[in-house]
Amino acid sequence: EEEDGCKAVENVVPACEIVAVEETEIDKKQCDSGKWQKMSKPHAFTVHYIKRARNHRWRCSEITFWCIDEQLCNQWIQALKELLDSQKSRPKRLLVYINPYGGKRQGKRIYEQKVAPLFNLASISADVVITEHANHAKDNLFEVNIYKYDGIVCVGGDGMFSEVMHGLIGRIQKDSGIDQNNPKTPLAQCSIRIGIIPAGSTDCICYATVGIIDPETSALHIIVGDCQPLDVSSIHHNNTFLKYSVSLLGYGFYGDILKDSEKKRWMGPMRYDFSGFKTFLSHQYYEGTVSFQPAKGTVGSPRDKESCRTGCHICRQTKQLEEQQKNYGLEHKEVEDEWKVIKGKFLAINAVNMSCACPRSPKGLSPAAHLADGSADLILVRKCSRFNFLRYLVRHTNQDDQFDFPFVDVYRVKRFQFTSKHLEDNESDIKDVGKKRFGQFCSDHPACCCNLANSTWNCDGETLDSSAVEVRVHCQLVKLFARGIEIYKDEAAYNLSSNELLS
Ligand SMILES: CCCCCCCCCCCCC/C=C/[C@@H](O)[C@H](CO)NC(=O)CCCCCCCCCCCCCCC
Ligand SMILES: Nc1ncnc2c1ncn2[C@@H]1O[C@H](COP(=O)(O)OP(=O)(O)OP(=O)(O)O)[C@@H](O)[C@H]1O
Ligand SMILES: [Ca+2]
Incomplete structure (x- = not known):
């Protein structure tokens, strides 16, 4: 399907790096062109997957598979969807906090233009809260039913992450009957992961856990359900x-x-x-x-x-x-x-x-x-x-x-x-x-x-x-939707395929 079909080996995509699978409508124009011209109306499905670019950047790429047999096409779609469903670490419901004033004040735009479309594509439902004042997210985390979510996402900088983390750790301690004032008490770990969509001034937590400050890359790490534990002092x-x-x-x-x-x-x-x-x-x-x-x-x-x-x-x-x-x-x-x-x-x-x-x-x-x-x-x-x-x-x-x-x-x-x-x-x-x-x-x-x-x-x-x-x-008190900085065999390579990654 791709122009450089001779490099087919490089197009291997592990199932855990598929973002979504969709049935694709084929319009008449596509149908009348090229090799499909003389055959009956083809069916198709599109696989959206992660493609690695330079400097730890991830992009969502897509590939469309064509087939004349409708039943076969549906079987493929069904099988791939089941494969995605079987990956239990992927989040289905997220709670998102956006700081509209962080960094260059682009939080809302970044979320709407770069992140929400990817979450939709991956069938993730998100409840979005745009914060109105400092500590809004933190206070809110003590009020809502956090346990119905697979993750909490903050759109902002390190300050916004800190706020969400304080809310989440505090809430978990409260629900476990642990007094945070006693410095000697071991704290209860948080199993709900935190995602960071960088939109702040420093974003060092995102940079040090993902390797790049890029909202799309971070959104993709959330979608595939990555998990990076983090020490908290x-x-x-x-x-x-x-x-x-x-x-x-x-x-x-x-x-x-x-x-x-x-x-x-x-x-x-x-x-x-x-x-x-x-x-x-x-x-x-x-x-x-x-x-x-x-x-x-x-x-x-x-x-x-x-x-x-x-x-x-x-x-x-x-x-x-x-x-x-x-x-x-x-x-x-x-x-x-x-x-x-x-x-x-x-x-x-x-x-x-x-x-x-x-x-x-x-x-x-x-x-x-x-x-x-x-x-x-x-x-x-x-x-x-x-x-x-x-x-x-x-x-x-x-x-x-x-x-x-x-x-x-x-x-x-x-x-x-x-x-x-x-x-x-x-x-x-x-x-x-x-x-x-x-x-x-x-x-x-x-x-x-x-x-x-x-x-x-x-x-x-x-x-x-x-x-x-x-x-x-406190060793590994919280978990992020990240995987640490990946090691590439050839860091200078521009279009890295996943099989070039060292495991
Ligand atoms: C001559 C160049 C020297 C450059 C030295 C650069 C060292 C930079 C180290 C950065 C470490 C950041 C640690 C991150 C902390 C975050 O949790 C926190 C929250 O976002 N950020 C800051 O507090 C924000 C902290 C921002 C710190 C900025 C430091 C800038 C230093 C400039 C010194 C200029 C000297 C010039 C003399 C001619
Ligand atoms: N709606 C809001 N109005 C004012 N302050 C807010 C609002 N929402 C969150 N905040 C506070 O703003 C602070 C800074 O936010 P954030 O970290 O997103 O941006 P930043 O300071 O520009 O980036 P960094 O922390 O990376 O330097 C946070 O401590 C947060 O509590
Ligand atoms: Ca450490």
């Missing part, structure tokens, strides 16, 4: 739950960029570059104490050369190890593990649950971090010169190792804590009767050179004000 202070994080939890540099950029939302995605430049020039450092338990049960290290890809063996092995430990009742072993304590002056404290790869930095903040290994990479950037900090930042954009600096340390952790020096001073002041309260002591000596300000946390792009936090990684 919980953040607490004084037995109070604050937030969850999946990508970056950053204090200092990234917290300050975010805080400044929030005032400049009108600038769109450009605001981050503007605030980034400004924050870089301010070169503010922060004093405090970081303590953590190095992750022992994990197989990899943050300095590995290999990164997390589809079917990652490090994520798989770590999960197996964790399950073994659970069976032996060793999950509370961490209590005895040693804490490492680091006091210092930091330009940035970044904890990342995944690489945080995004178009700005295609290898991300921690190139070897894993999506689902139950650990986070804790990156400490100590006070250094502006020039050195710039060298560090530039290495996020090239092939050089950003951890190979004397002022940068990286650790793989399952838990950590941070307390700013202010809070420590304040706590000791309270013990010290007669001394002044927190926030006042430096106004007493305005000429002093001690660093006055606290920073804020950048929690997946949302600001979080807390000068002390306790963070725990």
Whole structure:
């Protein structure tokens, strides 16, 4: 049927990559042309399938099969439809939240023009909610019957994903009678998958789990029912739950960029570059104490050369190890593990649950971090010169190792804590009767050179004000409609067929 019929081998489509099968109406014109001219009226059906393009992009392609025997044609359609129905991981009903104001304000258009037609083609029914205010999606997830859906889709950026994730995790804990405020309680896993249609400013969760920021590709990953588990960190202070994080939890540099950029939302995605430049020039450092338990049960290290890809063996092995430990009742072993304590002056404290790869930095903040290994990479950037900090930042954009600096340390952790020096001073002041309260002591000596300000946390792009936090990684707490970044045999190949993929 295709013009390059000689390359027939390349047209093998695995059943799991078929989007839909439809009967095709043949009009008279088509019928009268070519080889069908002299035969009786042919019948036809069209198979819509996934075609891989450059840079992890997926496209929906189609091929039409012709046949003179109507019964045979119907048998084919029937058989293919049954094949699709037998794939139980494919979603049938979705709940979609669209943030009309995210990124370049294109969320609604992107969904209507690029995603809805594909969902229709794949016979997926979607209930769509266009959000009217921040937290609309999150609150809504506590009200609706979520269990009738196979997945929740968010159209927006990392902030919108974060909102939907908080709603979903919170709802599941509520329904399971789990108190999120207790940092030690194991959380109930969410079996309802989340889909991300990227329409935000950074979209790093989409980029790091799919390999490209492209609404059509993401829609196709949802349609075929992909599943990528994701680690989630919980953040607490004084037995109070604050937030969850999946990508970056950053204090200092990234917290300050975010805080400044929030005032400049009108600038769109450009605001981050503007605030980034400004924050870089301010070169503010922060004093405090970081303590953590190095992750022992994990197989990899943050300095590995290999990164997390589809079917990652490090994520798989770590999960197996964790399950073994659970069976032996060793999950509370961490209590005895040693804490490492680091006091210092930091330009940035970044904890990342995944690489945080995004178009700005295609290898991300921690190139070897894993999506689902139950650990986070804790990156400490100590006070250094502006020039050195710039060298560090530039290495996020090239092939050089950003951890190979004397002022940068990286650790793989399952838990950590941070307390700013202010809070420590304040706590000791309270013990010290007669001394002044927190926030006042430096106004007493305005000429002093001690660093006055606290920073804020950048929690997946949302600001979080807390000068002390306790963070725990929950292995594979949520699941996405994604499969991680695929490995191609020949990354440069333009039209890859699925049989060129390494399994
Ligand atoms: C000289 C070039 C250096 C380039 C260095 C680039 C490093 C970029 C690393 C990006 C990491 C993104 C992590 C993702 C975090 C998301 O959960 C979050 C929510 O969407 N996004 C942001 O907070 C948004 C954060 C946006 C951060 C933008 C950083 C821009 C830094 C600009 C520094 C300029 C220095 C120029 C000196 C002449
Ligand atoms: N209708 C709405 N009006 C105002 N804010 C909204 C609305 N719907 C969602 N939000 C909030 O907007 C915030 C940002 O959304 P989103 O992540 O989609 O875009 P972004 O900030 O441009 O992208 P990124 O987070 O990738 O930087 C989210 O935290 C979300 O809570
Ligand atoms: Ca991880």
